[in-house]
Amino acid sequence: MSKLNARDLQNMNEKDIRDKINEVARSENIRQWDLGASVSQDSSVQVDHGEAKQMKSAQRSSITIRVWNKNGLVGITSTSDMSESGLEKGVIGAHEASKYGNPNEVPDFSPLAKAPLPELNRPIKETTGIQNLFNKLKTAEQDLLNQHNAINTVPYNGISEAIAKRLYLNSEGAHRELIRSQASLYLYARAEEAGRKPRSSGAVRLGLGAEDLDINSCVKEAASRTISHLNYKPIQTKSYLICFMPEAFLELIGAFSNMFNARSVLDGVSLSNKDSLGKNIAVPFLSLNDNGLHPEHIGASSFDGEGTPTRDLCLIKDGTLESFLHSEATAREFGVKPTGHAGLGAKVSVGPDWFVVSKTNEHSSKNNELHHIDCKHEYVLIESLNAIHSGVKQSQGSFSLPFDGWLVQSGEKISIEAATIAGDIRYVLNNILNLEDQPEVNHIGISPYVWVDNLSITGEA
Amino acid sequence: MAKLNVKEKLITAPKLNSQLKSPLEDLIQLGVNSGADFVEIFLESTDHIGILAELDQITNVSPSFGLGAGIRVFRGKQDGFVSTNDLSLTGLSTALEKALDMLGLIVNKTSKINFNGLLDLKDYGLNKNNWLVECPKIDQICDKLLLGTDLLNKKGKHLHVRRGSYSRALQEVLIASSDGTFTRDIRLHQSTGLNVLSSDGEHRSSIGRRYGSSSYPKDLDNWNTESAANEVCESAATMLYANYVEAGQLPVVLANKFGGVIFHEACGHLLETTQIERGTTPFSNKIDEQIANEVVTAIDEGYTEHAFGSLSIDDEGMEPQKTVLIRNGILKSFISDRAGELRTGHKRTGSGRRQSYGYAAASRMRNTYIAPGKYAPEELIASIEDGLYCKSMGGGSVGPTGQFNFSVEEGYLIKNGKLTNPVKGATLIGEAKEIMPRISMCANDLDLAAGYCGSISGNINVTVGQPHIKVDSITIGGR
Numbered sequence: 007m008s009k010l011n012a013r014d015l016q017n018m019n020e021k022d023i024r025d026k027i028n029e030v031a032r033s034e035n036i037r038q039w040d041l042g043a044s045v046s047q048d049s050s051v052q053v054d055h056g057e058a059k060q061m062k063s064a065q066r067s068s069i070t071i072r073v074w075n076k077n078g079l080v081g082i083t084s085t086s087d088m089s090e091s092g093l094e095k096g097v098i099g100a101h102e103a104s105k106y107g108n109p110n111e112v113p114d115f116s117p118l119a120k121a122p123l124p125e126l127n128r129p130i131k132e133t134t135g136i137q138n139l140f141n142k143l144k145t146a147e148q149d150l151l152n153q154h155n156a157i158n159t160v161p162y163n164g165i166s167e168a169i170a171k172r173l174y175l176n177s178e179g180a181h182r183e184l185i186r187s188q189a190s191l192y193l194y195a196r197a198e199e200a201g202r203k204p205r206s207s208g209a210v211r212l213g214l215g216a217e218d219l220d221i222n223s224c225v226k227e228a229a230s231r232t233i234s235h236l237n238y239k240p241i242q243t244k245s246y247l248i249c250f251m252p253e254a255f256l257e258l259i260g261a262f263s264n265m266f267n268a269r270s271v272l273d274g275v276s277l278s279n280k281d282s283l284g285k286n287i288a289v290p291f292l293s294l295n296d297n298g299l300h301p302e303h304i305g306a307s308s309f310d311g312e313g314t315p316t317r318d319l320c321l322i323k324d325g326t327l328e329s330f331l332h333s334e335a336t337a338r339e340f341g342v343k344p345t346g347h348a349g350l351g352a353k354v355s356v357g358p359d360w361f362v363v364s365k366t367n368e369h370s371s372k373n374n375e376l377h378h379i380d381c382k383h384e385y386v387l388i389e390s391l392n393a394i395h396s397g398v399k400q401s402q403g404s405f406s407l408p409f410d411g412w413l414v415q416s417g418e419k420i421s422i423e424a425a426t427i428a429g430d431i432r433y434v435l436n437n438i439l440n441l442e443d444q445p446e447v448n449h450i451g452i453s454p455y456v457w458v459d460n461l462s463i464t465g466e467a
Numbered sequence: 468m469a470k471l472n473v474k475e476k477l478i479t480a481p482k483l484n485s486q487l488k489s490p491l492e493d494l495i496q497l498g499v500n501s502g503a504d505f506v507e508i509f510l511e512s513t514d515h516i517g518i519l520a521e522l523d524q525i526t527n528v529s530p531s532f533g534l535g536a537g538i539r540v541f542r543g544k545q546d547g548f549v550s551t552n553d554l555s556l557t558g559l560s561t562a563l564e565k566a567l568d569m570l571g572l573i574v575n576k577t578s579k580i581n582f583n584g585l586l587d588l589k590d591y592g593l594n595k596n597n598w599l600v601e602c603p604k605i606d607q608i609c610d611k612l613l614l615g616t617d618l619l620n621k622k623g624k625h626l627h628v629r630r631g632s633y634s635r636a637l638q639e640v641l642i643a644s645s646d647g648t649f650t651r652d653i654r655l656h657q658s659t660g661l662n663v664l665s666s667d668g669e670h671r672s673s674i675g676r677r678y679g680s681s682s683y684p685k686d687l688d689n690w691n692t693e694s695a696a697n698e699v700c701e702s703a704a705t706m707l708y709a710n711y712v713e714a715g716q717l718p719v720v721l722a723n724k725f726g727g728v729i730f731h732e733a734c735g736h737l738l739e740t741t742q743i744e745r746g747t748t749p750f751s752n753k754i755d756e757q758i759a760n761e762v763v764t765a766i767d768e769g770y771t772e773h774a775f776g777s778l779s780i781d782d783e784g785m786e787p788q789k790t791v792l793i794r795n796g797i798l799k800s801f802i803s804d805r806a807g808e809l810r811t812g813h814k815r816t817g818s819g820r821r822q823s824y825g826y827a828a829a830s831r832m833r834n835t836y837i838a839p840g841k842y843a844p845e846e847l848i849a850s851i852e853d854g855l856y857c858k859s860m861g862g863g864s865v866g867p868t869g870q871f872n873f874s875v876e877e878g879y880l881i882k883n884g885k886l887t888n889p890v891k892g893a894t895l896i897g898e899a900k901e902i903m904p905r906i907s908m909c910a911n912d913l914d915l916a917a918g919y920c921g922s923i924s925g926n927i928n929v930t931v932g933q934p935h936i937k938v939d940s941i942t943i944g945g946r
Binding site: 054057058059060061062063064065066067068081082083084085086087088092095096099100102103106107108110111136158159161162194196203204205206243273274275351352353392393395396397399401402403404406407408424425426427428429462463464465466 | 518519521524525526527528529530531532533534535544545546547548549550551552553558562565566568569570605609627628664671672673711714715716744745746747825827861862863864866867868869870872873874891892893894896897898942943944945946
């Protein structure tokens, strides 16, 4: 059985790439260059009632080359062809594109591209082979089907393992390199009882390797979530007290991350502007960090697309907007240092890594007594938000999203048949009643349960 | 593990043409000898570019190119799929070896199981080799986009952000499989769009319109920049001060063109054989049964001239068919690919599609639309006392239980048969089997629109379309 091996990735030779790019750059009269490259191997399996539905494996490589022409304008090209001729074509293509570089905003090398990198304690786990993945998933599927008579299929399932190498080089000698491994498991069950509509829910787990995946807890969570939706009712359309489960709140914050994105601010598509820093944008007991180095963040990387070290960045402190996510170009515009959140491009994109929502100790919540375990009020518990790509207007702050969740009355949970939740992110951040004390880790970040007053729910009752 | 031993006939970056017949036959023969029931090799070369204009400046020109191969092997109803960027013979051999290994097959160099070889190359790309040269030059594209953002500036009010964008995707494919299929094609997709964000105090609106076509190198010349700018500015101005829609259940009229996304999301996905395989469609055993109102006839067509979802061949080398999905409300056919036929029994319809060599083909929609009816669009609106007119739709999705949702980008209240105030923030939600019978009127103004669809085999170009249609009642999420 073939297995993937970290050693295979060492074949991407930094010196050969650098020499080739330097050679073409000289002949093209290119002033400076940098590049980001990656090579990966991954395998994945899906199953259907014990049979392998599809087994997949992929070897991928890609490189993005960025050059500065003699006039200082920037162009890029991306390719999956890592051969000598591919690299040459890439440099020449980037040089041609540089004729159309934007003279009003020229990116430069990050001033931190050679700064010391943070240490990541992420041991590389060798891959285990597709048969092992298949066996694990087959067992997990069967376990999940055994959890309840109504669970008759697990239509969305998959297990994967991957090993990847990333590289950043520039013509001033910067050299960043990272090898990491990652595995994932997702199980989404479908349950149906006679005369009732089908219901579905699931769970996800990540690990550094396939043997690190907590399969049992994933099965238990997928089952308990799915079963908890079997007893459902339509909900009446009106405003409700809302409790976002940690993952749902992180999904919502992530959907509006342009509030913290300096690129979006400069482009005029953010809810924030340059003057927003230092202003209150949330209740005083909320803090938010973007911490790509968090020990629980399986996919952590020690540097961004421009070679800038990753770091823990406070975005909201005690309700006040503290800082934005930056690339080199946006940081220069704001007069700060890059934060390690850049991609690589002629126009460099910026994005968050791993949100950590926390309760500030110095300020008490508006209602410390609200807790999802023992709340006696009527409220809607939001498990997950759906269709974020179509239901969120980032630049307007508004959202109208289908969700999975429960109406909780006197402690009794009844699943909601079909409904949407609508509102404005600025309202949400300023009308949080409580952040529960215990934060929970999930695959997209860390957050406690978050209580918000008075959001509009549309149901079919 | 046994290594494949095929003569090195491929070079690192091979030309995708008939010269590859012999080495591909060798690879396929090895796969068959090793016990595979079916072997398919998909080779791909791409040349893309994206260009962005913001305000009055070109801010991004992003070319990209690539090479890759996807090898799929079937044994019974199971399949293994391996993709690679390494198109050397060693790379392809290794990929085949892995795919065989996944199915528990050991490379067998000694047996000689009957494989009749590949047919002569059927080259659908023969007259398309010059397409890349015929496409507009970067200067021409930049000029057109800057004209667009300038027109937005002249015609719009309170426009905070003005953007014009263009993308061109040229894909050359060569498909060889153990049933003798040996085909080549060149696909060209271009799209152009204008987007604005307008703001006035606390009021904001964002509006975009996108135009796309396939197989038409000179089509940028046909893009009416002025008309597009007019439409975007008009909508942005209308929506800037629009109130949020009130939640409830109302009759709606969905506009033509991109309004067809309702059928795409609500029903089209549920008619793909992948959904039968998963057990996630309520229509799996409903062939020849009434699943929609009798006014509904729906078609998924593989080739509509220059439409965004058109194909000369699908990604399994089959010529696409015009597939009547629903006729007068009765389910007539599913959308099927090779695996779909194998696992569900529904005949292939030329609908095996994938984003790239990195995905195995799956049954996917192409140009999908509801056929026109007999009414004028105004008659649909006139038939409603209190409802919503959805002039422009945003995106949407369908979940594992068949529940769909999509956002309304530009909506108007209908009062006593007339359009009244603009409203924003609406989301339409429902389930296909409940909504399809509620489509009670179809107008006579069928039109198509380009779109992108993301699903199991990646993001692909599609066309959605419909005439104006009336849905008697649907849940509208709002505030």
